[in-house]
Amino acid sequence: MKDKNLDYNSIIGLILISFVLIIFTYINNNNSNFRKQDFNRKEFFTKKEIFITEKDKRKKNNFFLLENNVLKLKISSLGGGINEVLLKKYKAYDSLLSYHAKNLYLIKNYSFLYKLSFLNQEGLNIDTNTLYFQPFSLEKDEISGIQTLIMRAKNPYGKGFLDYIYTIGKKNQYDIGFSIQTRNFPFFKKKGFYLNLEHKMLSLEKDRDWENSYTQVYYSVSNDNSNGSSASVKYLSEKKTEDINIYKANWIAHKQQFFSFIFVPEKVLKNVFVRSENFSSGSFLKKIQFRTFINTEKNKEFHLSFRLYFGPLDLNLLKKYQNGFENIIPFGWGFLKWINKYFFLIVFQFLEKTNLNYGLIIVLMTIVVKLILSPITYKQYKLSAMMKLIRPEIEKLNYKYREDVFKRQRAIMELYHNVGINPMSGCISALFQIPIFYSLFKFFPTLINLRGKSFFWVEDLTSYDSILKLPFFIPFYGNHVSLLTLLYSSALLFYTKLSNNGKRDFSQKESDISSIPNMNFILYLMPIVMLLFINSYASALSLYYLTSNMINIGFFFFIKELMLDEKKIFEKIQEKKIIKRNSWKKIIKEISNKRDRNATE
Structure with missing residues (x-):
């Protein structure tokens, strides 16, 4: 042959x-069969009894805007939360036009909810997502360009107020400040409150299944050791429904293929329960929920601060925050990364x-x-x-x-x-x-x-x-x-x-x-x-x-x-064969001669 x-x-x-x-x-493509689990823990955003007056029922939900060069936020009076987040410099995929043409909303129509839950002195439960917040003040620093919006809700059971404080920078800042503060609020029955968050992540790209395979939860945890402390970045499965308790969380990111929401507390959260649930169809990719208990000092007002990032997964941009955010970009594992x-x-x-x-x-x-x-x-x-x-x-x-x-x-x-x-x-x-x-x-x-x-x-x-x-x-x-x-x-x-x-x-x-x-x-x-x-x-x-x-x-x-030049290569091969053969013969001859001399001696 x-x-x-x-x-x-x-x-x-x-x-x-x-x-x-x-x-x-x-x-990467085994997304058809998701693991089904029984979520036997307490569900998030369950309906709870709260006293609401007839006056409150007649209130209309109003919206208030905060924006800079890259972000536009719509704040809701009901619950005081962020109702919409528009990224001005990006577009979402439009299936009718077959290219990116729609306004890109990371959050839209209450796809992002958060609330505080606590008991007052009488043991009555207060959920902030049922409270009506009104704009108390809107200030703008002429030098820095920072805008501050204070949304204030009245205590439904008596005196005192609860403030949600939002700050946004004037320039190309994709993160905003978010603070929670009480004003003359009666002391709580328990020293602390629950913070709950639910985020339904919207599909923004052409191939929904492919986009979903890049959508998952990342989080940073503190690692204490004898030499001090360090942090490591971990993540939940992008394919399966999964929940986990995170200890000493520095930040939690809800990452999509090209964009992300990152929740950054001012202080490390000692214990956070996180659940990621997949949707096989529809306009949402995943539902991510987390719940944590935050301790407060006894008989004192509390003031907590967070940073909320709504923006692109741009390596150079994320590096500027110096929090390890760039590690959520999935460049691969090990040396491939x-x-x-x-x-x-x-x-x-x-x-x-x-x-x-x-x-x-x-x-x-x-x-x-x-x-x-x-x-x-x-x-x-x-x-x-x-x-x-x-x-x-x-x-x-x-x-x-x-x-x-x-x-x-x-x-x-x-x-x-x-x-x-x-x-x-x-x-x-x-x-x-x-x-x-x-x-x-x-x-x-x-x-x-x-x-x-x-x-x-x-x-x-x-x-x-x-x-x-x-x-x-x-x-x-x-x-x-x-x-x-x-x-x-x-x-x-x-x-x-x-x-x-x-x-x-x-x-x-x-x-x-x-x-x-x-x-x-x-x-x-x-x-x-x-x-x-x-x-x-x-x-x-x-x-x-x-x-x-x-x-x-x-x-x-x-x-x-x-x-x-294959002819020259062939000639070199033949030369090497002759040289090696002659060298081998010379070695054999030297060994033979040495053996003969030893024999005559």
Whole structure:
């Protein structure tokens, strides 16, 4: 049979990449079956008895605005809470127009509720979400531009007031101050109160299921040790309904794909119960609730302060808060996170300064990465060429020692050593590129700079491109056809065929030794695997891989035709074999002569 010139190191690399893809896709797309749990703890925002006068029942719910350059908040008089949060510089996806065109509300129509719950001296329960708050004062500092709104509610059982105090900066600040303060309020029966919060997170992106897979709770906890204290960032499952008790919470974040709400108390919360519940359909992604008991000093008024962040997941912006907020951006785990943060992001931000279309920036980014990796690519091609040239010798050894596996392997390794080939170097090169390959799966879908950016027919580079909607769903593939994925898979198929076209080297002849032609199937399986598994991924990922394979094809011709002279490589291999053989003979001769001298003495 004809020699197929297989590069077994490439096969190993492709098998590993396929395995990583299968595991990755299974982990990220297994959202259909959510865990159902019985929530046997006390439910949040349950209806409780409270005395409300007829005058209160006739009150109308009014709204009051606070805004700066980037935020617009609507405060409700009923409950004194935030009814709406509009991000001025961003848009939500409009399914009718097929691009980001709607006003982006992180909170809308009471999707975000919070309340205090406590007992007064008579043991009567007070829930602040049933109280009517009125604007007591609205002040603006002319120097700093900070606006302060005080919403005041009267004690329904007697004297005293409860104030909600909101502060917002004039400039591009995405966080606001929120304080709770009592005024001449009768002392509580218990030293403290419960703070409850419920947040139904709105869907803002094109692919709801994909967006939901990036929506979850993150939180920071204090870790006390002998050297002081430190903090670690943890998270709840993005797929399953889950609840947890958090001890010593520094902050709690309700993270979406590109935006987040972060609750930052002035003091560490000693014990917080958090529950995250998934919605499989509708306009909401998840419902997140938390409840904590806050102690107050006996017979004293209390004044608590918080910071509330409503804004984008922008790495540079979050770093400015110096609270570890940037760790909620899911760049990947372990060293993959470092590759994304300290390599891909730096390259991307540098190219972003060119002010080119973001699709072209991705193309340039691919070129930069391929140039950096070109020495590895060259070594792989050179190793592949050398392996093809010594293939006839390997087949002779396979035939000679066909019944003794140990001798055959030893003879082949000796051949590799004689010609100066390290067979593991190709596999190591392939393994080196797998982290880069995988890290991009986390990089593009979380990069807010690409959100809503178009490129030719692509509407949004952080979501899939679709040229045809299918009337049915194909497992793993989806219910749409992505043109970029088709182009990438075609380019990968062409490159696979090109690099494994079965051409025999000038030194190779026909052989009766059988090869393994079915191993070619593994090589040609990869384009099919990629077609299935990245059809619903960010189109920026498909664009990157399409460009990468086009560059690979160009490298193939450039290196093979201009840089690699297979005739010279073959001559060097023969020279090395002769040198190694002569060296070995010289060593044997020296040992023999030494033995003869010892014998005569």
